[in-house]
Amino acid sequence: MSQIKPKKTSRIQMRNRRLILNAALEIFSRDGFGGATLDAIAANAGLSKPNLLYYFEGKTEIYVTVLSQLMETWLDPLVELDSTGDPVEELLGYVRRKLDMSIEMPRESKLFAGEIIQGAPQMKPRLQSDLKPLFDQKCAVIQTWIDEGRLAPVDPAHLLFSIWSNTQHYADFEAQIGVLLDAKNIQPRAMRHLEQMYRQLLTPPDPSGVAAPPD
Amino acid sequence: MSQIKPKKTSRIQMRNRRLILNAALEIFSRDGFGGATLDAIAANAGLSKPNLLYYFEGKTEIYVTVLSQLMETWLDPLVELDSTGDPVEELLGYVRRKLDMSIEMPRESKLFAGEIIQGAPQMKPRLQSDLKPLFDQKCAVIQTWIDEGRLAPVDPAHLLFSIWSNTQHYADFEAQIGVLLDAKNIQPRAMRHLEQMYRQLLTPPDPSGVAAPPD
DNA sequence: TCGTGACTTTACCAAATGGTAAAAATTTGA
DNA sequence: TCAAATTTTTACCATTTGGTAAAGTCACGA
Numbered sequence A, B: 001m002s003q004i005k006p007k008k009t010s011r012i013q014m015r016n017r018r019l020i021l022n023a024a025l026e027i028f029s030r031d032g033f034g035g036a037t038l039d040a041i042a043a044n045a046g047l048s049k050p051n052l053l054y055y056f057e058g059k060t061e062i063y064v065t066v067l068s069q070l071m072e073t074w075l076d077p078l079v080e081l082d083s084t085g086d087p088v089e090e091l092l093g094y095v096r097r098k099l100d101m102s103i104e105m106p107r108e109s110k111l112f113a114g115e116i117i118q119g120a121p122q123m124k125p126r127l128q129s130d131l132k133p134l135f136d137q138k139c140a141v142i143q144t145w146i147d148e149g150r151l152a153p154v155d156p157a158h159l160l161f162s163i164w165s166n167t168q169h170y171a172d173f174e175a176q177i178g179v180l181l182d183a184k185n186i187q188p189r190a191m192r193h194l195e196q197m198y199r200q201l202l203t204p205p206d207p208s209g210v211a212a213p214p215d
Numbered sequence C: 001t002c003g004t005g006a007c008t009t010t011a012c013c014a015a016a017t018g019g020t021a022a023a024a025a026t027t028t029g030a
Numbered sequence D: 001t002c003a004a005a006t007t008t009t010t011a012c013c014a015t016t017t018g019g020t021a022a023a024g025t026c027a028c029g030a
Helices: A011-035 A038-045 A049-055 A059-079 A087-104 A106-117 A124-147 A156-172 A174-180 A186-202 B011-035 B038-045 B049-055 B059-079 B087-104 B106-117 B124-147 B156-172 B174-180 B186-202
Strands: none
Touching: A011 A038, A011 A049, A011 A059, A011 A106, A011 B011, A038 A049, A059 A087, A059 A106, A059 A124, A087 A106, A087 A124, A087 A156, A087 A186, A106 A156, A106 B106, A106 B156, A106 B174, A124 A156, A124 B174, A156 A174, A156 A186, A156 B106, A156 B156, A156 B186, A174 B106, A174 B124, A186 B156, A186 B186, B011 B038, B011 B049, B011 B059, B011 B106, B038 B049, B059 B087, B059 B106, B059 B124, B087 B106, B087 B124, B087 B156, B087 B186, B106 B156, B124 B156, B156 B174, B156 B186
């Protein structure tokens, strides 16, 4: 009965893996998968190339590992969408979390966008297994809210697409935005715009009896 | 007085340049700049690699040429935004043109997105010289409409960002959308959703005297 | 403190890739 | 029709790149 080696990961291993994955995020998001080189990643991590390959099987494994870890974080704001909360506020909260995350983690957003743009050659299985069920579930929640009259009738799927694109745009296209706007206070204005847009879109038509709050 | 040779471009030259640029669009948008190879472009164009390099100085020149030609087409829908038309309908028309273009030209959208994501290393000058003035001008038009009370008060810049991201998303993230939605009639539903969203956002609050149309 | 296993470096390599030189083939204009 | 110009092919090359073998160095538990 040969036991599977537990082989606890050493401190060095932990540190170097993290160094490598962080460097890989930097390089892959900046240069794309094809444009990135192991030498660049190694240099950025402060390790030698053969040392990288002591920890990972190859370029593709590094790339997939970064993307896989990222996926969890990336889906988190949507996971938090609470079916028991107030529909409009829940969705606006989701927009806010998504925008915050995009602006605080532009590299992650760019890496993910790059992978999808090129047809998701590595992540398609995970989109199926991780994103799809979550997406369907949350679409159902939104549809329920609509059916209950607590949310304006919108297409749930396209609403989510719209939230994704609007928020991630501030990370993915920051080079373009930088050319077009000089202001540094982009985030609050972006958030104000998104809140205005989605509040109007999502607030259900006053069903009847409820009086408008006095001015 | 040595005259500069006019040297009209031959028919062969026209044909092969077009073949190359079309192949380059295909390959660059699929694999990114770094991932694309001259061999792949040559094969896709049906030419030999040295033959490519007879028509273009190198990989970068091909890439820049494709992007530059694309830029014109890409800005066209915005150019058509007519300051003398009805504000809401003009902007909805812009959304429609942008969505049509994204869905009909996904390769162009992806190529452009990829370049911007990676910091616009080649196109930053053209963003400054071509996009920026147009952007500023159209923002001013939108602001004028708002000042005249013919458009709801929105942030013009972020409105345009929003239109760009929403429409281009259907091209750039089509791999993801393909996983999440099976329906083939994506475009009409997308357009319906965008029309609903932007019509509500942009329609100005009834200033007062104007009666609602009779039911 | 010492041996063993974990980690790192040095020295490579084969394939891929961007690019070139020059000969060969083809087109064109007089 | 034929020479000049244009276009295409063949045969290369230097560099880069992902990856490996194997010799060293280091850390840690007994």
